[in-house]
Amino acid sequence: MLVRVNAPSRRSVDGHLTVLAGERVFSSQFKYPRGAEVFGEREDAEYVYQIISGAVRTYKLLPDGRRQINSFHLAGDMFGLENGTIHRFTAEAIVETNVRIMRRRSLIDAMTNEGGGATKLLILFTRNLQHAENHMLLLGRKNALEKVAAFLLEMHERLAHPKELTLPMSRRDIADYLGLTLETVSRALSTMRDRKMLCFNGVTNRKIVLLDREGLAEIDT
Template identity: 80%
Template sequence: MLVRVKGSSHQPSDGRLAALAGERVFSSEYTYRRGAELFGEGEDAEYVYQTISGAVRTYKLLPDGRRQINSFHLIGDMFGLENGAIHRFTAEAIVETKVRIVRRRSLLDAMANESTGVTNLLSLITLNLQHAENHMLLLGRKSSLERVAAFLIEMDERLVHPDELTLPMNRRDIADYLGLKLETVSRALSTMRDKRILRFNGVTQRQVVLMDREGLAKLDA
C-alpha cells in the first residue's frame, strides 16, 4: 500500500537514472509499506524504478504455489526496465521502502537523444544478464552450503564490504532466492557460525558480521 507521495512529476532524477539517461529527467518519489506491491507480473511496464531507501524483491509464483525470488534491489539499484510491454515479475517492498519512478518512455527518449545513451542502456542490460546467468548457475550447480555462501558474498560485495551486513530480507526470502528450504538455509548459517566464519548480532539475526571472508569464499569454491 502506498503511504506517501513526493514530488508528483516535478523532481529531477539523479544518481544512476541521470547517468543512464545522460541528462536530468523528471521523476516522482513514492514510499511503500513493508510487503506492499509496487507492480505485478503481467502489468504494463510503464515506469522504471530506483531504490532510494529500503529494499525490493522481485519474484514469480510457480504453478505449485512456491515463490521464486529472482533478485533483491538495494539502495541505488534500478529495476523494472523490461524488454517488452509488460512486467515479467512482481515487485514488493521488503521493508518500508522509498523509490524514485520515471516513465519508461521519457527515459528511453532522453537516452535516444544522448550520444552515450545506447552504451549506457547496453551496460545496464549486460549487468542484468550477468546477474541472471550467475543466478542460474547458483540454482543449478551448487550445493546448499555453496548457495548460502554465494548469497552472503553477493550481499557483502553489493554493500561494499561493511563491518556488519544489515540484511533487509529474512531467511524465507533468502531460501526463496536460493531455491532452498527455510530449514536448509538455517542449517547452513549455523554451520558457518560454528566454523567462526560469521556471527550474528541482534535478536532478528539480520545483522551479520563476516569474521572470515577467505573461509567464506572457500565454501563457494
C-alpha cells in the first residue's frame, strides 16, 4: 500500500532529474511503508522514480525460489527507467520510503526537447549499464571476503563517506545482492571485525564504522 504525500503538481525535480530534464515535469510524491511493492516484474514501465528518503531494492525471483537483488537505490537515486516498455525487476521499499514519481514519457520528452537531450539520455542508460557490469563482476569474484569488502566500500562511497555507515538493508539483502548465503556474509563481517577493519554500533549491527578503509580496499583489489 502506498500513501500519497501531495497531489500532482508542476514543480522542479531535484537531483539527477533536474540535470536530465532541465525544465519542469509533472510529478507526485508518494510514501511506501517498509516492504511495500513499488512496481512488479513485467508491469508496464509507465513511471520513473526518484527517492527522496529511504531505500528501495530491485530484485528478480529465480525459478528455484531464490531471490537475486539487482540493485539498492538510496536517497537521490533514480530507478524504473527501462530500455523497453516493461519492468525487468520488482522494486520494493526496504524501509519507509518517500519517492517522487513522474511519467516516463514526460521525462523523456523534457530531456529530448532540451539542448543535448539525446546525450543526457545516453548518459543515463550508460550509467545503468555500468552498474550492471560492475555487479556482474562482483558476482564473479571467487572470494566471499572480497565481495563483502567491495559492498561496504560501495555503500561508503554512495553515502558520501560517513563516519558511521548506516545500512538500510539487512544481511539477508546483502547476501541476495552478492550471491552469498546469510551465514557467509555474517562470517565475512565477523572476520573483518576481528581484524580491526570495522566495528558495529547498535543491536541490529546495521551501523558500521570502517576502521581500516585501506585494508578493505586491499581485500577488494
